[in-house]
């Protein structure tokens with residue numbers, strides 16, 4: 001029987017917390033035209049400016065969350081790979097990162113050398129963005145072209161609306177919701193507004209709307225912000241959250257461009273000042289904990305919330321390598337439709 005391999009794909013981390021390694025990683029990441037979508041000379045100039053200070057700052061941040069066996073994002077992705085294996089009976093399960101190691105290139109070459117011809121390619125991003133999903137797919141295309149690999153690739157589409165994903169999220173957060181809390185914040189990774197505007201044909205589409213209700217399906221398919229709102233609304237319904245006790249924000253803004261709002265920093269401040277004492281924060285744009293959740297929210301966000309009057313910020317872990325998620329993911333990947 002023909003084997004169908006599963007390739008799990010995530011963003012990737014620096015090789016170590018040394019400033020040189022962080023600089024190399026940030027350079028590869030930010031020079032990706034899907035991440036900073038400016039013409040090469042302008043992108044080069046801008047990234048060079050960012051690389052004057054950022055590697056040192058980020059290295060410091062990475063050092064504060066790094067584990068004995070490496071970057072949390074990579075370690076947790078490897079553990080997820082192991083956790084999915086028992087639920088994927090069709091062939092090997094590989095892991096590839098868009099930036100750094102283990103790479104998408106290495107994974108596809110290994111699979112091809114084993115005589116595999118069918119690969120289910122699973123970008124582990126619930127919501128769609130060119131800077132995550134598209135660039136991962138393009139990297140796979142590049143590898144296949146440059147190495148002349150004869151692989152049939154089926155791509156897992158963004159799964160924010162899939163019942164298996166929603167249920168896994170609800171089940172994993174349940175123990176946190178059973179403890180007393182005042183408010184639940186769903187903090188998603190941010191994105192420059194321009195990335196969405198470029199893809200949405202309807203120029204009247206409102207990027208400040210507080211709900212995804214009524215968004216046309218053509219817009220829904222390409223609007224990261226609407227997909228985040230829908231993720232949150234579905235989660236709130238599935239978990240039985242009361243209106244007014246949860247909200248959505250967007251973190252990790254970089255540069256001076258307008259990014260999608262509300263910004264997490266502003267929301268933490270507002271909630272603290274409004275008298276919220278015990279705040280739960282979950283980060284459903286990530287399936288694995290990483291610098292963005294552990295450092296930006298768990299450390300800096302926590303300090304900021306407390307400075308604004310809050311008492312405790314509880315960071316809810318991502319789905320990581322939980323069995324319920326491994327099982328759900330294998331199911332989603334089994335249904336993966338079209339080959340590219």
Ligand SMILES: C=CC1=C(C)c2cc3[nH]c(cc4nc(cc5[nH]c(cc1n2)c(C)c5CCC(=O)O)C(CCC(=O)O)=C4C)c(C)c3C=C
Nearest residue numbers: 011012013014035058073129131132189254285290291292
């Ligand atoms: C223009 C800059 C960036 C865009 C656009 C962007 C989109 C985007 N990123 C993720 C997921 C992750 N990003 C992570 C780290 C990270 N992101 C940026 C910048 C942009 N991201 C930077 C510079 C960094 C590095 C850390 C830092 O210096 O702040 C990570 C974590 C990596 C890790 O090693 O832990 C993830 C995951 C999404 C989902 C997204 C668009 C929706």
Ligand SMILES: [Fe+2]
Nearest residue numbers: 011189252292
């Ligand atoms: Fe990012």
Ligand SMILES: [Fe+2]
Nearest residue numbers: 252291292296
């Ligand atoms: Fe960040």
